[in-house]
Amino acid sequence: MAALWGKSAGKAGGSANLLLSHMLDTAAVAEAMWDRYLPQAMRWRLDAVAGDPGKGRRLFAWLCGIHDCGKATPAFQCLDAAGEAAVRRAGLSWDKYAVKGTRWRHDRAGGRILRGLLDGAGWCEEQVSWVWPLVAGHHGVFPTLGQLRPRKEDLQGKGESWKLAQRALVEVFSREVGFWGESPLAGVEPIVVPSRAVQLQLSGFVVMADWIASDERHFTGVSDLAGVSMERARSRAEAAWGRLGLRGGWGALRMPGPEAFGDRFGHGARPSQEMVLDVVRRMDGAGLVIVEAPMGEGKTKTALAAAELLAARCGADGVFVGMPTQATADPMFSQVRSWLGKVEDGVDGQVALLHGKRMFNTEWRALLEGAGEWGQDADDPFSSVGEDEYGLSSHCVDSCQDAERRAPAEWFLGRRRGLLSPFAVGTIDQLLYAATRTKHVMLRMAGLGGKVVVLDEIHAADVYMSQFLLEALWWLGQARVPVVLLSATLPPEQRRRLAAAYVAGMQSAEDHEGLDLAEPQGYPSVTAVWLGRDGIPTVVVESAKSWRDDLRVRVEVLDEPPASGTGAAAHTDAGPQDTAVVDYLKERLVDGGCVLVIRNTVARAQSTFEALREEFGCDVRLLHGRLHAGHRADRTREILDLLGPPTNGTRRPDRLIVVATQLAEQSFDVDADLLITDLAPVDLLLQRIGRLHRHDGVTRPRRLARPTVVVTGVRFDNDRAPRILRASELIYGRYLLLRTAAEVQRAAVADGGGWSIPGQVPELVARIYGTGPVVPEGWAEAEDQARSDWEEEQAGRRADAARFVLTRAGEHGAQTLEGLHFGAHSRVEDGLLEELVRDGDRSVEVVLVRRVGSGLEAVTGRRLGPNGEVAVETLDDVLAGTVRLPAGWTEAAEKELGPLAGWRDHPWLRHSLALVLDEHGCAVLGEARLRYDDRLGLVVSGGRPRR
Known part of the structure; x- marks a missing residue:
């Protein structure tokens, strides 16, 4: 155990980090997360899982730190020459010819080793079954039990010495975390099996702790076992947490009083708004609230006020607001920040804007000015460039360089991590991604787990997108995440399906087709669903008069x-x-x-x-x-x-x-x-x-x-x-x-x-969609x-989506995360998530530049460098030229266009497709002639688009 390494010298700041040291570092980060970040709701659930309010924190630290126990195998220890030599000198050996050239992932190795150790410690099978996937899936994909077995037993380590080393590593780690007694591992055993949704969220927090503890800038190697201790790991974790500037959201939010609406929005609640808030106040716990009201009724303010009530009651630590488009997300970002500033001082700067073109938002960029945000944006398909296996980016700088930072910590702004920010506003796609069978989906679900989720204009989701929305609602229902849905015009069957999906999740059922959901008798209306104390769904449907006459x-x-x-x-x-x-x-x-x-x-x-x-x-x-x-x-x-x-x-x-x-x-x-x-x-x-x-x-x-x-x-x-x-x-x-x-x-x-x-709106929508x-x-x-x-097309689109939703048909009743990613289509691996949750014809954006004489200029007339080089003061001018091509010309654009030579090292432009127009504003793409007219916009003529 004294020689087993967890990080090579090349990845630990010049000195190897012992495996025990890295595991304790991760556990110490988990303790900091519990104290300063983890939502109150998650702490309540983990205390219940551990069976003791004082044990949840230790269990959480143990679950996070144990993740890398699979590195105590020849399959991993042979990957670094210096580390291998030290392990062999310590007396652990293996047949290098049997191991050479045969890989066995250490995450899966950890799942296999831990299963054996927990079984030997007397854990019951149902507890073993949900814990080992957290280890086996910590690199983003949950394998099946059959996939844990190595191709060769040599990879795990033959002989009693390897078994002793693996057991000693886990037991010493457990004692350091705080589990004492004759059998420390037996003392770790939980009392309650958490729901599958909570397991998924917990898995995301394991990944988060691992990624933070794997940052060599804050956790340099400790190669001497005498220098390894939980006390030292805690000191390192505290320092790293401070330098990264990580923080949670509201914490324990006080229940707002009846005067809160006026304080937040500057006027009293309208009848429809008061109706919704009254229903929310009567809810026993987390549930689904569907608000239907005409345009201009104030649904957004209603939803934010309801979110505050739900957060206080349910222990939520923040909010995610999802909008149908990037264009609608931008103004909502401003509105949410304004509201948050009135709820609690200082939290308005913790709102992340999550969509692929947030760099165009001037308010967002002003918040980040001088803070060194990563070049790539939220879930950009190329944003993994420059990141290592832990999602760390060479562009990231410590938040401590900006002590009065007015934006979320840099760490939250990387790929897949946006929803982990305490507060977030983005497109609904961010939520839909959390319902896809994609790598590291657990990070997205962990981010949603401690929030109140608000989704606006949900009628905009077509049948394909709705499959992911329904799947997300199922998981949020099981996780007891409060959800508020807003719509001006919602067909009755769509309302019923949304509520049924959430209720099915709360009851861990495959579906809930029998949900008795009454139709609203007026408009505006609210439909609220939650589980009563008897476990039976409680449904409340009420309506009010609009503040405006028809x-x-x-x-x-x-x-x-x-x-x-x-x-x-x-x-x-x-x-x-x-x-x-x-x-x-x-x-x-x-x-x-x-x-x-x-x-x-x-x-x-x-x-x-x-x-x-x-x-x-x-x-x-x-x-x-x-x-x-x-x-x-x-x-x-x-x-x-x-x-x-x-x-x-x-x-x-x-x-x-x-x-x-x-x-x-x-x-x-x-x-x-x-x-x-x-x-x-x-x-x-x-x-x-x-x-x-x-x-x-x-x-x-x-x-x-x-x-x-x-x-x-x-x-x-x-x-x-x-x-x-x-x-x-x-x-x-x-x-x-x-x-x-x-x-x-x-x-x-x-x-x-x-x-x-608007009085006739429900009637008209119900009649046409009936x-x-x-x-x-x-x-x-x-x-x-x-x-x-239409029915044939709808069925086909539902079937297309079913290949990518998080849970395969018939498996909503599964109790653990084992095999969650089994059968994932290769399309989910290519990073093009927007294509995954939206099935329209794929289109691309290009950046227009004009060739004037022998030089290039932006659409605003600002001159660029000889090869298109962009100065800091010229960037906005270049970005202003971004335009989306018709879908039929996507293939031609990707084949014929690329970044200008002067953009190849620019963090925001290096993957942009430049469309160079001549002096008359024209260009040729494939067989098409493109012309940009300052009055008409992009005009396409000639040729035939490929579909």
């Missing part, structure tokens, strides 16, 4: 001429039909007014913009996802200033027409006098209608005094099924569009016309065919 929205249909031509024009349905919109607006805008036009494709938006621009001149704006980052940010900011809440001080224009794509569908706080929109499924159509007459106190032109939505992209043909834009059908499917079209037609021709919004008859008799055959196609 709007009677008139529904009209604008008949457009069909698209003409072939090729790209026909595919995008762009062309002469725009004249119908122009003529309509010429009549309606005689007295002025502000109009939002939403098109379902970029090409259609560009075409409509050009037609309107010709008629209305500079009163027309264009916003879509194919603008480069600089233009998109500037236009979004301008539109929000012009059409945002009237309290922002900006004068509302007399006339303005905004043409946009689905970007205007969610988290876009603008007020339009009139809405023109392509047909979309009813829930999304209602989301768009939420931009109509949104704000009070706005003076509107007489002709636009009544809120009106004009639906385009559909042409009714007497009693036959309508013609719907092919592009819309490709995006949303024909089935839901047909049913929505029937509802639109009915509303457009009804006496008095229209819908009562199975009852909706379409006219003459459409029935078309609807039947569309439904058949």
Whole structure:
């Protein structure tokens, strides 16, 4: 034992670190985690597992430190020549020819060794069965029991001497951690088997402790056994913890009083907000809360106030807020920081922004200024470059260099670690990743385990993404993680599935199809589910009156001429039909007014913009996802200033027409006098209608005094099924569009016309997503065919997702983590996590630069170096040129484009694809001609996209 090494001199600061020393270092880090980081809820659970409130901390330290016991084998000890020689001199030997060239992973070796030792110490099988996978899986993948066996017994070490050394290592380690008695290992045995979800979270904390203790900058080698002790390890761990600047979140949060809402948000709670908070106060413990309310009702504030209540009751140490897109995550980041600053001083700087393009967020970058954040961003597929096997990065600097650091510790900002930050805001993808059968998934689940999880706009998750969302809810339910879900428009069946998944997790069941979930009788509404003291689900469904009166929205249909031509024009349905919109607006805008036009494709938006621009001149704006980052940010900011809440001080224009794509569908706080929109499924159509007459106190032109939505992209043909834009059908499917079209037609021709919004929202969504008859008799055959196609597609997408979800079918009842990763598809190993949880056509972003004469410049006109070199003050100008290509050109971009020569050593640009435009803003990619127009954005013509 005195010679067994754990870290070679090359990985321990120049002197080998004995195996016992590294194990004690890890245990000491675990103690620091327990005292200063671990959520109160996890401490409660581990105390229960240990059977004694005073024993949970020791058990946690032991579980973390024991992880590397598998290094006490010839398979590992032969990997370093100097270490091997020392071990042989100490009297431990092996047949080098039997061991040479045959690898046996030390994590799996540890699982095998520990199983034998625990069994010999008298542990019962059910306790042995959940502990050994924590060791065998600490490098990110949980093997099956059969995978622990080495190909050759020599790898584990033959003879009594090796068995004695392995037993002595584990027993001495156990005594140092604090387990005494005649048989220290027997004294470690837990009393209660934790749930599988808690095991997974615990495994993540084991990995976290190991990674911190493996940092040679803070844990240099100790090669003399006389210098190894738990006391010295604790001193090293304390120093490392301080230098890394690691910290937890709220700790023990006090239960907020009824005045808290006003203190946090500057005004009293509305009736719907008070309804939700009242229900949350009545919950016995962790549970699922689903809030459904119209746009502008204040759901986000409700969720944050509810999160504070749930955290105080359930011992949660922080919060994760997940948004549907990066664009919606950025403003939420600011809102969460503001709220946290009012909950507790100093925690607003501990919020991590988690999405792949956070470097574009000026608030995030300002927080990190001078702090030396790693070059790669959260879950970037290339971010493992420069990291070692413990996730450590050569770019990382100690947080102590910035004593007043206003951002999470550097350590939390590396790949896979973002959710371990005490507070986090990001895309919903961050949560979905935690439900995938991917390497180191335990780190993500550990990060979620001590938080309240808030997910906004959950209706945006399609059937493929929903499989990961349901899986995540199952695990969060079993882990007793409080979850708050927000939606403006949620189909009843989707609500039931979400609640059933969480309840199934709480009861460790495969599913909970029999969950009795009543429909809300009003809108806004709250649905809350938790386990009562008797273990039976308690369900509360309540509703309240909206703070605003219903709007009677008139529904009209604008008949457009069909698209003409072939090729790209026909595919995008762009062309002469725009004249119908122009003529309509010429009549309606005689007295002025502000109009939002939403098109379902970029090409259609560009075409409509050009037609309107010709008629209305500079009163027309264009916003879509194919603008480069600089233009998109500037236009979004301008539109929000012009059409945002009237309290922002900006004068509302007399006339303005905004043409946009689905970007205007969610988290876009603008007020339009009139809405023109392509047909979309009813829930999304209602989301768009939420931009109509949104704000009070706005003076509107007489002709636009009544809120009106004009639906385009559909042409009714007497009693036959309508013609719907092919592009819309490709995006949303024909089935839901047909049913929505029937509802639109009915509303457009009804006496008095229209819908009562938001009061009628639940009814409309339930009807379209239900199975009852909706379409006219003459459409029935078309609807039947569309439904058949839709169901086949939905089933296929569910099956595609099933290959990658964390738990294989039929295994939710498993009791341990053994074999959790068995059967993982190779696709989960390539780092492209966004592709894993979103099944749309893959697309890539490129950075536009212009060639002017013999030089290069950014899209802003700032000059770059001869090979594209970027100065510090020029970086924002270069990043402003980022734009996403249409999905069909991804393969060509990855084949033909790469970083500029001057970017290859830049931490943020070295993996960026540069698209060099000529002086006219044009470039060729594959068979396509690309042109960037400062008004239209990226325009693609010619060639045929590959799909």
